[in-house]
C-alpha cells in the first residue's frame with residue numbers, strides 16, 4: 001500500500017470503459033501501458049458494468065497498479081474498494097459523503113473529492129479529503145452534463161481560496177486536459193500561494209492509440225514549464241527605470257528587425273503594416289493558420305486581432321496560437337469589439353481558453369468582456385456601469401493579468417498596464433489617435449514587434465512599445481502642418497520612423513518626452 005501522505009498526484013489517470021473512448025482496446029492493457037508510461041495514480045471509473053464485473057476488473061487492475069507501486073482508487077464505490085483492498089476511493093458531490101467513506105475505509109485510505117466551487121473545495125478540505133479533483137476545466141465529450149465549466153480562472157480562484165484558509169489538501173484538475181494544454185493549464189491555474197499537484201485525464205490517455213507514449217509524453221510536459229513561461233521574480237520598476245531602459249529595448253527591436261505576424265482585420269492591414277515597417281519590424285499579414293508553424297519558427301511574434309471575425313477565421317487564429325505557444329513566440333490578443341456581439345463574446349472566450357496570450361490589449365469594454373469571459377465573478381466591478389473609475393480600471397487590469405498570468409493593457413486617454421504585480425498608468429498619446437482607424441490595432445503590432453526581441457521582461461517590453469507609439473503621436477500632433485486626422489496619419493508614421501532612427505543613433509533622447 002502506498003502511504004496516504006506520500007502520493008504523487010502529478011499524472012492522474014481516470015479510466016473509462018466505454019467504446020467511445022477505448023475503441024477496440026482492452027481496459028486492462030491500456031492501464032498497464034499507462035502505468036508503464038508513468039501515470040502516478042489510477043482511478044477506476046466505471047458507470048456501466050455490473051457489480052460483479054466491476055469487482056473483478058478492479059481486482060485485475062489492482063494487480064497491475066500494485067506491482068508498479070501506483071495507488072488505485074475506485075470511483076464512487078466504497079464497497080468495491082473494500083472488496084479489492086485497494087488504496088481508496090474518489091467521491092463526487094452526489095456520491096457517498098467523504099466522512100462516511102473515510103469511516104468505512106479507515107484512516108489509511110486515500111479519499112478524494114470532486115470540487116466545482118470554492119465552497120465545495122473548502123468543505124472537502126475541512127472534512128479531511130486527501131486531494132480534490134477540481135473541474136470541470138473545459139467542456140469535454142467524456143463527461144456530459146458536467147456541473148459548470150470553470151476554466152483555468154475558476155481553478156485558480158479555488159486554489160487561492162484554499163490557500164487563504166491554509167488548507168494543504170492536494171489538488172488536481174480535470175476536464176478537457178490533454179497534451180496541447182497541460183503545460184498552460186498548470187501555468188495559468190497557479191496562484192501565487194498555491195498550485196496544482198497534477199492533472200487528471202481520461203481521453204488523453206484512454207483514447208490514445210499508444211497509451212504508454214501518451215503517458216510518458218504527458219509526464220515530460222508536466223515536468224517542464226511551458227515555452228512561454230516567465231521567471232517568477234519580477235523586479236520592481238520605477239518610472240525612471242522605465243525611461244532609462246526603454247531606448248535600449250527599442251534599439252534592439254529596430255536593429256534586429258523581427259518578424260511580426262499579424263492576423264488582423266481587413267480595415268487596418270495596410271496601416272498596421274506601414275507602422276511595423278516604420279518602427280523597424282518586418283510585418284507579415286497572413287490569416288492562414290496553416291502557415292503559422294513555419295512563421296513561428298522564424299522567431300517573431302503573433303498579433304491576433306478579432307476585428308473582422310468569422311468561425312473560420314477563429315479556427316485559423318487557434319491554429320496559429322498553438323504554433324506560437326509551442327515555441328514560446330510572443331502572442332498578443334486584440335479582442336476588437338469583444339462585447340459587441342455574441343459571436344465576438346464566444347470568440348474571445350474560445351481564444352483565451354485555446355491558448356496563451358502574453359498580452360491582452362483592448363479598450364475598457366473589451367477588457368471587461370474578456371475578463372468576464374473567463375467565467376469568474378468580477379469583484380468590485382459593476383458590470384452595468386458604462387464607465388470605470390481609474391481605481392476600478394487598475395483593479396480590473398491587475399486582477400485579469402494575475403488570472404491569465406500575462407500582461408493586460410487597457411487603452412484609453414490614460415492606459416493602464418499590469419502583469420498582476422506591477423502596474424503602470426501611461427498618460428502619453430494624443431486624441432488624434434482616436435480620430436483615425438486602426439490606431440489601436442497598430443499599437444498591438446508595435447507592442448508585439450518589441451516583444452519579439454525583448455523577452456526577459458514582458459511588461460517592460462509592452463510599456464516600451466506603448467510609449468514609442470504614443471510619444472510619436474504627440475510629436476506628430478504637435479507638427480505645424482498637422483491640421484487633423486488626414487495630415488496626422490503620415491506625420492505619425494514619420495515620427496515612428498524618426499524615433500526608430502534616433503534610437504539607432506544611440507542618443508535615445510526621445511523617451512524624455514514621456515509623462
Ligand code: 3NM
Nearest residue numbers: 135136140142143176201202203
Ligand atoms: N470528471 P477528459 S470531467 C471524469 O468535472 C470527469 O468532475 C469531471 O475527461 C469533472 O480528460 C471528467 O477526457 C471527464 O476530458 C474528463
Ligand code: MG
Nearest residue numbers: 076091092095
Ligand atoms: Mg461521481
